[in-house]
Amino acid sequence: MSTPCTDEARLSAAVARVLRRHGARREALVQILREIQEHTGWLAPPVLAQVASGVGLTPAIVKGVASFYRFLYLHPVGRYHLLWSDNITDRMQGSRTLAQDLRRLLHVPQGGPSADGLASVGFTSCTGLGDQGPALLINQQHVVTRMDSQRLQALSGLVRDQVPLADWPAHWMQVDDTVQRSGALLSAPPLQGQAVLATQARGVAATLSELTASRLRGRGGAGFATARKWSLCREASVPEGGTRVVVCNADEGEPGTFKDRVLLSQQADTVFEGMAVAARLLGARTGLLYLRGEYRYLLDGLEAVLARRRAQGLLGHGILGMQGFDFDISIHVGAGAYVCGEESALIESLEGKRGTPRIRPPFPVEQGYLGQPTIVNNVETFCAAARIALHGGAWWSAIGTQDSTGTKLHAVSGDCARPGVYEYPFGVSVAQVLHDCGARDPLAVQVGGPSGRCLAEHEFGKRLCFEDVPTAGAFMVFDRSRDMFDVAHAFAQFFAHESCGFCTPCRVGTTLVLQRMDKLAAGLGSCWDRADLDDLDSLMQGSTHCGLGASSTRPLRDTLERFGSAYAQRLRQPRFTPGFDLDDALAPARRATGRDDSRAHLEQQG
Ligand SMILES: Cc1cc2nc3c(=O)[nH]c(=O)nc-3n(C[C@H](O)[C@H](O)[C@H](O)COP(=O)(O)O)c2cc1C
Ligand code: SF4
Known part of the structure; x- marks a missing residue:
């Protein structure tokens, strides 16, 4: 744990040092x-x-930026700041009870640090460790995986004794690469220049043709054709003194996914190689990798790989002796905002702003980072592109299906014996994945995270590919002991929490959906609330500014359709019960004005 600065002069010097290191650049x-x-x-x-x-x-602007990000604190937190990953799969593994126990053991109240400022305990959205949860994020730089009550007792003792994090048991903080099945991407050794050399030998135009022939589609969710995106960027004009920009999206914020985490630790060289190939094809000089804040613990390892690649002549000026091929990559660490995975919000964040999605057009390929033509691609997409540059488009397109070529990584978690990352050719059936991961009596699978699709047993014959069930990679298994209302409720909490608040349909809509779900969960719902949920779902379709709002009611719709009884059994109230207590809401105003007529609004009504 870094020692907090107490002394004003030391604090100011530390701030000045950080400012200097970044050239005090606004972005x-x-x-x-x-x-x-x-x-x-x-x-x-x-x-x-x-x-x-x-x-x-x-x-005010600086505060406005800081207040956007959940990992930037405008109020004191504990010297040990402990955040529980709060995905539904963490909850299924007992994270909520463990969190309560930890608060009790450390005397931490809800919503603030302990009285002595030693510890604070809270929740954060999925930290990308669904294969080894429940997981704790500590001071944003360390994680403890596989928490259980024994580990909890020992951990609270270390906190109480103020043991520095560097002296905690190393195996607690070990993050395993749980690769359960590998294919073209995970089984080959990382690339250290081979794809760049192959690109040089084949030529820029011919390599772009190979990429086109591969029919590679982006792995971040939308499935846009990679060759098309890169060609559009290549054709866009560059402002005077600028360059084209290659951005790797390693935000991996979709609950339940962790395949990019595994690629970044096992195949970092291949990711950077893919970015270098892109730079060669586009004539880009700047590369940026946007690493989610939850993966801060990967930063030192990634920086070491970059340093080695610079020393090997794979980055920097005249890469591998090619005159004019100047390209380098820097890493930008996010600060806890799911919406920053959306490519235009990500660019705003890279520019040092609040992560609000941009109005498009112009698209990033025309005007992206600092107004320059920019490609944003997923970690897995860059890995695939590097392999294609080496082995050719025909090799890749021979794997998978007609519209979904190549392999796809799936992050499998939940009720199964073997959670972890599975690489399959596109088109594998849901049933096959369930069989391979040792799913126990599966009731449902959430494919692609909360913004993806919920499938029931009769749909397990479906195939994971763009033609059938598209996915960015999460595969969460729920067995028959699970209540799918609870799953949808957890996802409603996630979307309400992560809505950036920029547009009204999403800001208000996600909150209203959550309020109705809370009401149903509390046993106060009636058929009116169920009807409200349907209305909210229709209202939000097509009216939100970005994909977050657009997909936020998907779990609701899917579970209502497939597991309607989970909702029906909660509609026990024959009459409508208001979900809003007007009297309670007016209490602060009454206190401020010294009034004691708590029922006045009701009397006026009569
Ligand atoms: C709310 C939201 C979050 C997203 N999060 C991610 C993410 O974490 N990683 C990612 O690669 N793409 C994410 N995307 C998709 C990106 O906007 C973009 O389509 C993608 O990075 C493009 O890369 P690709 O063409 O390689 O798929 C997200 C989109 C939305 C709407
Ligand atoms: S849809 Fe939601 S996340 Fe997207 S811009 Fe609107 S408020 Fe923000």
């Missing part, structure tokens, strides 16, 4: 704030003021 604001917080624990007003003056912005 580095999120990085600057995050790095300062690693020293200070939270962002106090004088820190924000010093940063604002350093980067030439008003304190």
